[in-house]
Amino acid sequence: MxxxxxxxxxxxxxxxxxxxxxxxxxxxxxxxxxxxxxxxxxxxxxxxxxxxxxxxxxxxxxxxxxxxxxxxxxxxxxxxxxxxxxxxxxxxxxxxxxxxxxxxxxxxxxxxxxxxxxxxxxxxxxxxxxxxxxxxxxxxxxxxxxxxxxxxxxxxxxxxxLELEGRLTSARLHALQMQLNPHFLFNALHGISTLMYRDVDRADSMLVRLAELLRHALDRSQQQTVTLREELAFLDRYLALEQMRFSDRLTVRREIDPALLGAAVPNLILQPLVENAIKHGLEPESRPGCITLRASRPVPGRLRLEVEDNGRGMPAGKPGRVGVGTANCRARLVQLYGTSARFELEPGSEGGVRAVIELPV
Structure with missing residues (x-):
């Protein structure tokens, strides 16, 4: 032997x-x-x-x-x-x-x-x-x-x-992403069903755009990180859908450093923050609202992303809007980056709320 x-x-x-x-x-x-x-x-x-x-x-x-x-x-x-x-x-x-x-x-x-x-x-x-x-x-x-x-x-x-930790992290991230997709789909379909009673043609167009958006999301569902350029492109599709619902009540401003477009960011990290800003900040208000997207490098090796609205703002004495989107965002950042990433909700410069993400790059 x-x-x-x-x-x-x-x-x-x-x-x-x-x-x-x-x-x-x-x-x-x-x-x-x-x-x-x-x-x-x-x-x-x-x-x-x-x-x-x-x-x-x-x-x-x-x-x-x-x-x-x-x-x-x-x-x-x-x-x-x-x-x-x-x-x-x-x-x-x-x-x-x-x-x-x-x-x-x-x-x-x-x-x-x-x-x-x-x-x-x-x-x-x-x-x-x-x-x-x-x-x-x-x-x-x-x-x-x-x-x-x-x-x-x-x-x-x-x-x-290390292999087990990697598999566990991947499983947790996948679970968080699976939690996010139904939440986003439910909100989008709810908006379309509401619009159906007022403007059938616009609701039909929104349904087509939603199908395109979901197809794009499914194509990237296995990716944990994408470039900032890809993340913003997906966000543009989502915002186009929301602008059809809000018409001229929703304005989007972008303050993006072009040098950062190739930086890696978590997949679908900005969309739930924008959705949160619209749902809790702009939708309850009758006046026009504005969403501002920012990407900057505060110090070498760090990427700062901001989603700011000029809506209702945070109630006094409360920590801010806590929902599926923000909780999901925080959990995914912890899984991907540990303590090297930062996520905060703070008062905006125009009375709304500013969501801030800082990542290592």
Missing amino acids: AVDRPEWFRWWQVPAYALLWTLVGMSFAGQHYLTSAKVGVPVGWGVAVASALADWYVFGVLALPAAWLASRFSLTGPHWKLRVAVNVVAGMVFSLLWILGRSALSQIFVPLRGAEKPFGEVLRYVLVATFFFNMLVYWMVVTGTHALAYYASFRDRERRV
Whole structure:
């Protein structure tokens, strides 16, 4: 039965793995070279390097099956006593294999003190000198394997959490958009039904325009953000529909910075604010009303959108008009931008209400 390699191991990492053991070997070679000179038994630099690299390359080769075994018999799984016992035995085997490999290597081409002696005598010397150190190296490999496994698990959990948060945010935004569309449709149909008793031809034209508007909204229903240019184009269609209902009682002013038309804004973010201004600010009044649309950049990196009416205004001591449109707008901004977006209702300059949105761009 085939055994999968640990998730953290990739073949493209082999050069980095070899470099790691080379660096460790070179550091021990330097230590060996300086120490031998200090005690009066100097060893040549080439001999020190060859000896140290042989030591640590053998460790590097044995570390691969040791790492696999450590991941296969993780100390944190069930039956921990059995797992610890397996790792203790594996550490002993690891140490003995290193001793055999290193002794054989020293006999072949690496000068080692005592190499001229018989292999059995060299083996006994290396066994006594290195057995417990080799065990320590094995447990360092086990520790490193567990650390890498924990890191990979942490990254995987983090990725899954981010994916779930993204899906949850998308679902919430979709739910908010689905809440907005029936609300808008109900208000539009209510306006048409009211007009039907006074002007059938105009009501018929409004119905045609409403169909075009809904088709345009459905085409963009899966988009969470659009450009400001697209948002204003949709708003123009909606305002044309409302102007048919109000005739000359509704005027629209635009103060839009052309440089901002390509900025990304939430889809259908302005229409409910305009609808709210008309319904609560202008419709109760008999006099002509005006809606002013503004887009500006108050500071670099920020986009400010305003929808202002000159209608009834906010009652004294009350927070302003709170309906489906404004609540929906606030909730969508929180979902898309968190605390980096701002939405406020404040008194307008001409007695009405100004809805202000600030977004990062």
